[in-house]
Amino acid sequence: MMLSFFDQFMSPVFLGIPLIALAITLPWTLFPAPVSRWLNNRMVSLQGWFISGFTSQLLLPLNPAGHKWAILFASLMLYLISINMLGLLPYTFTPTTQLSLNLGLAVPLWLATVIIGMRNQPTVALGHLLPEGTPTPLIPVLIIIETISLFIRPLALGVRLTANLTAGHLLIQLIATAAFVLLPLMPVVAILTATVLFLLTLLEVAVAMIQAYVFVLLLSLYLQENV
Template identity: 55%
Template sequence: MTLFDQFSISYLLGTPLIIPALLTPILLLMSTKRLMPNRIHSLIIWSVKTAAKQILTPLNHMGQTWTKLLMTLLILLIMMNTMGLFPYTFTPTTQLSMNISLALPLWLATVLKGLKLHPNMAMAHLVPEGAPALLIPALITIETISLFIRPVALAVRLTANLTAGHLLIHLISTATAVLVQTLPALSIFTLTLLFLLTALEIAVAMIQAYVFTLLLSLYLEENT
């Protein structure tokens, strides 16, 4: 395998393994008919409620109508970010096109929401209050560019963090496999480092999903 083969879809008998990889977490998360929820179900509900409280508290009533959408996005990103750590799968969110397709429509929806509810306030954000008249054209250009760069920044941040972590895991695992035959003592150290890095990558996958959703909620707060 080359360094970037981990970012391509694996096939088994002509069937892409990404399909069962995507369906398995959804089936595991589906609640069953029980009189009392089990521990896993209770942990998931508690985690979602805690994340929703942290993300949606600054929003007003109009913004909190997006709760289901933002929480669904958070759970979807966590599943896709962590899925690439399993064998014979790859992380869909390491693809920039995938992240752009998530960030662009959601960012555009927040902007259109602001233009619909508060058109004057949305346009006023392009010019800071008290700005000199000579600087107004330059300020409008800069603020417009910063506005349109937001979905690109969301997508690039998610792609870069996940890609860097996966590449680092691949390099250390390759070094461990080579050192087992030549320097077994050193290979124990690299193997320990690999386990620690894997745990860190799981945390990074969850944090990046949280950051992606949090930034969208902040954009929504500005426009509601």
């Protein structure tokens, strides 16, 4: 039976139960919980240092009204990084390669920023749809264009995360297949291909972390426009 390279992105099913739910909930069980001791272990200390550094950097351009989103952004960042990194392990499934999951994260959070802007400062929020100094004949066209760009934002968030992870996984599988096929025929070329595969895996680890950061960073920029 011939298998497609895209079969790795199909949600695995066991006894009729989609295992994507298990893949989504697994990262939460891996996060170390703080203890009541005065001194934390190295894992908890490293996690606290990372969260505080990331949160302070992310909230620099935000007004104090947007700082209440700090816990949400930090949790989302850790969650996406954990899912993306776990998906690089053999015999695993990456839920963030599914556009439905990414849109399920992007649409509610983007909509929350828009609702906050409409509630707190409706004039400023609606003012983004029409740049200042626009000629009168271009006003209807610009309003339509800006409205479309506003509604495309959550789609761009989800598609960006899905496309980058999907492309990386496809490249890894293609190069791994080439190295496996070339091993009995041209061992030297196979070793060189395996070296490229190792470097690509390191790049994909960086992409997994960067894409999680970009996802949360863009959400913070959308929030900045509405607070």
